[in-house]
Amino acid sequence: MRIATWNVNSIRQRMDSLVAWLAERKPDIVCLQEIKCVDDAFPREPIEALGYNVAVHGQKTFNGVALLSKLPFDEVAPGLIGDSSDVQARFLEAIVSTKTGAVRVVSLYLPNGNPTPGDKYDYKLKWMDRLIKFSHERLKLEEPFVLAGDYNVIPAAADAKRPEAWVKDALFLPQTRERFRALLNLGLTDAIRATSDADDLYSFWDYQAGSWQKNDGIRIDHLLLSPQAADRLTAAGIDRHVRSWDKPSDHVPVWIDLYIEGR
DNA sequence: ATGGCCAATATGATTGGA
Numbered sequence: 141m142r143i144a145t146w147n148v149n150s151i152r153q154r155m156d157s158l159v160a161w162l163a164e165r166k167p168d169i170v171c172l173q174e175i176k177c178v179d180d181a182f183p184r185e186p187i188e189a190l191g192y193n194v195a196v197h198g199q200k201t202f203n204g205v206a207l208l209s210k211l212p213f214d215e216v217a218p219g220l221i222g223d224s225s226d227v228q229a230r231f232l233e234a235i236v237s238t239k240t241g242a243v244r245v246v247s248l249y250l251p252n253g254n255p256t257p258g259d260k261y262d263y264k265l266k267w268m269d270r271l272i273k274f275s276h277e278r279l280k281l282e283e284p285f286v287l288a289g290d291y292n293v294i295p296a297a298a299d300a301k302r303p304e305a306w307v308k309d310a311l312f313l314p315q316t317r318e319r320f321r322a323l324l325n326l327g328l329t330d331a332i333r334a335t336s337d338a339d340d341l342y343s344f345w346d347y348q349a350g351s352w353q354k355n356d357g358i359r360i361d362h363l364l365l366s367p368q369a370a371d372r373l374t375a376a377g378i379d380r381h382v383r384s385w386d387k388p389s390d391h392v393p394v395w396i397d398l399y400i401e402g403r
Numbered sequence: 404a405t406g407g408c409c410a411a412t413a414t415g416a417t418t419g420g421a
Contacts, residue, residue: 360421
């Protein structure tokens with residue numbers, strides 16, 4: 141079973157690329173972020189025509205996440221626990237059934253948090269605390285569980301071409317990285333780091349300053365795996381070539397393969 | 404060394420991203 145995550149930076153601007161990439165990579169499940177549209181404006185039909193079920197948690201103009209799955213959804217639940225007043229569409233959880241049991245998947249778009257200090261950074265840290273609580277609860281279920289998305293977290297210096305440029309940024313501040321480590325310490329596995337020690341694995345290049353041409357990237361899109369998912373991990377990769385396509389997103393897809401009987 | 408972009412929005416200049 142192949143599961144991927146991609147911050148598309150507007151689904152309506154990225155449909156041609158998404159369709160081309162789905163045909164090439166053939167993922168079973170896709171976690172999308174920054175769809176930037178309400179549910180009714182999401183272009184379901186062309187995606188459903190490719191054999192995917194579609195679940196959307198949209199929002200006007202900003203944020204918005206979605207899940208695509210070749211297997212039908214047993215359950216779909218929008219929103220992260222811990223703050224019923226939070227109206228930002230950044231979290232969508234679903235369960236699909238395989239012949240050998242359920243797989244739980246989350247598409248998440250963690251807040252950017254800049255500028256720091258300030259309200260936005262406070263919101264990011266609280267959101268991460270909520271995510272830690274949620275993950276702790278879900279890990280008790282001892283099932284294959286994939287927490288995928290745009291984390292807006294550079295986990296370590298090796299995950300940036302120029303780490304010195306990020307030391308005061310919300311993506312790399314110690315409090316941000318501490319919380320990411322707290323997630324890992326619950327027992328989650330960073331799939332890309334579990335399969336490679338390379339120091340040039342990036343998933344985002346800014347549109348500005350010729351970042352792509354200079355390979356001035358950062359790794360901020362992650363798939364974190366429960367032990368029951370990590371045990372089944374056979375491969376992981378980053379489709380960096382997609383960044384050179386026409387009208388690219390500033391993020392590229394990241395994917396994993398899990399050995400699941402019959403998938 | 405510095406700045407350089409892109410998307411959405413009652414489309415003109417702002418907000419947000421990272």
